[in-house]
Amino acid sequence: MINRQMQELGSKRSTIRELFEYGNQRAAVVGRENVFDFSIGNPSIPAxxxxxxxxxxxAAGDPVALHGYTSAQGAAGVRAALAADLSRRFGTDYTGDSLYLTAGAAAALSCAFRAVLCPGDEVVIFAPYFPEYRMFIESGAGAKCVVVPPSVADFQINFDALEQCLNEKTKAVVINSPNNPSGAVYAEQTIRRLAEMLTEKERAYGHPIYLISDEPYREIVYDGTQVPFIPHYYADTVVCYSYSKSLSLPGERIGYVLVPPQAADSSDLYAxxxxxxxxxxxxxxxxxxxxxxxxCAGMTGDISAYQANRDLLYQGLTAMGYRCIKPAGAFYLFPQTLEPDDRAFCERAKKYDLLVVPGSDFGAPGHMRISYCVREDTIRRALPLFEKLAQEYFA
Structure with missing residues (x-):
């Protein structure tokens, strides 16, 4: 017998991927330029x-060395260079021995969860969240996923709800800031309060609670927003990072797990x-x-294009009556849908060839995710269609 759980996972794509494929099918019928695909977070600026x-x-060097195996945790010189970049930017003293290089953030998260979790453990995640967290935690690591409901006013942490979710089975808490899908960035006071709460719970339960920080959008922020570097605030942090967004290299699959030396049992955790x-x-x-x-560590593409897209889309939609927070980072807008059933709303949007993702997939019903990492012209031509869609509700 085959593994039925894996068969079910493989037989059904995520809603995001389903929309992406639907967009390809529609493009063959109406033309690519007439499909307004805001479904997937594929960077649209050059590296x-x-x-x-x-x-x-x-590529001009030794082809054998270029394409050969490296050490499993990554080439020593590469890890040293990445550690030096982190130390330069964040005032740390990391060495390459704290870094494990991975095929992107998905692999980094999968390794971190597998390293930390045992059967029966619980992991707290905050809605709205990246949908694959559930796959990595439950199907990949065999642990239980516990969801803290969103604070829709600002998408900071709902601490009262978090308090109810923490217990002696809690082994890890996952944060994602800048956030996919809301674009929110956790403020420093939010991180400080989270660190204080987790430190208290570690003492009460007598074991570490690892804070797994998923940071592929770390450098994509606007209006002078500062992203707190989590290890400065909480010792038992594990950082998962990808160069997919900062360097516009999503298909090349390169990232890392950072296990800071001050984390509990850091040597064993790294192993x-x-x-x-x-x-x-x-x-x-x-x-x-x-x-x-x-x-190229520490570099980004020209993210001013993303900021221009954000401003154009945010201003256009809010003027029509859509409600949402203004994203401080990443490249997503997360407006409330104009009816409570977000799936029905997103299905209705297809009538105008507007492809947006229901917020239910991110644990936040009544919202939709719009990826604005697209050409500016796509947004300009889509705005009248969003207005027609809105008129169906406001007429």
């Missing part, structure tokens, strides 16, 4: 010029991350893009 230059220069990578079959991260990441 920095330094990325292309790094690829060219690395467990390595063991999880081995169990999951991650032989090593892509060798060429390890080297590219080392040369």
């Amino acid at each position: 920095p010029d330094a990325v292309r230059q790094a690829i060219v220069e690395e 467990a991350v390595c063991g999880a990578g081995r169990a999951l079959g991650y032989v090593c991260a892509p060798s060429l893009f390890q080297r590219v990441a080392a040369r």
Whole structure:
């Protein structure tokens, strides 16, 4: 008998992927330019010029070394360079021995969860959340996912609800800031309060509670917003990062797990991350893009295009009567739908070839996610269609 759980997971794509494929089908009928696909977070700005230059220069070297295996945790020189970049930017003293390179943030999260969790453990996540967290935690690591409902006024943490979710079975808490799908960035006071609460619970329960910080959008922020560096506030932090968004390299799958030396049982935890990578079959991260990441760490593409898209979309939709917070980071808008049934609303939007993702998939019913990492012209041409959709409710 095959594994029926895996069969079910493989037989049904996520709503985001289903919409993306639906968009491809519609494009064949009405033309790509007439499908307004806001479903997927695929970076739309070019990678920095330094990325292309790094690829060219690395490709001119020894092809055997270029495409060969590296150490399972990543090439030592690459890890040292990435650690030096983190230390320069955040005032730390990390070494390469704290980093495990992965095939993107998904692999980083999978390794972190497998390293930390045992059957019967619980993991707290905050709505709205990236839907695959459930897959990684429940199907991947065999733990229980506990969801804190959203604070829709600002998408900061609902601490009263969090208090009710924490118990002696809590092994980890996951945060994602800047957030997919809301674009919210946790304020420093939010992080301080979270750190204080988790520290108190660690003492009460007598075991570490790891704060797993999912940070692929760390550098994509607007209006001078500062993103707190979580290890500065809470010792038992594990950072999962990807260069997919900052360097516009989603298809190249390169990221890392950072296990800071001050985290509880850090040596054993790092070994467990390595063991999880081995169990999951991650032989090593892509060798060429390890080297590219080392040369381009800390850079971003020109995110002013994302900010212009954010402003255009936010101003346009709120003027029509849609309600949402103004994103401080990432490249998503998360408005409330104009009827309580967000799935019905998003289905109705298809009539105008507007492809948006129901908030229910992110644990926040009554909302929709709009990915604005698209051409500005796509947003300009879509706004009249959003207005026609709104008129169906406000007429």
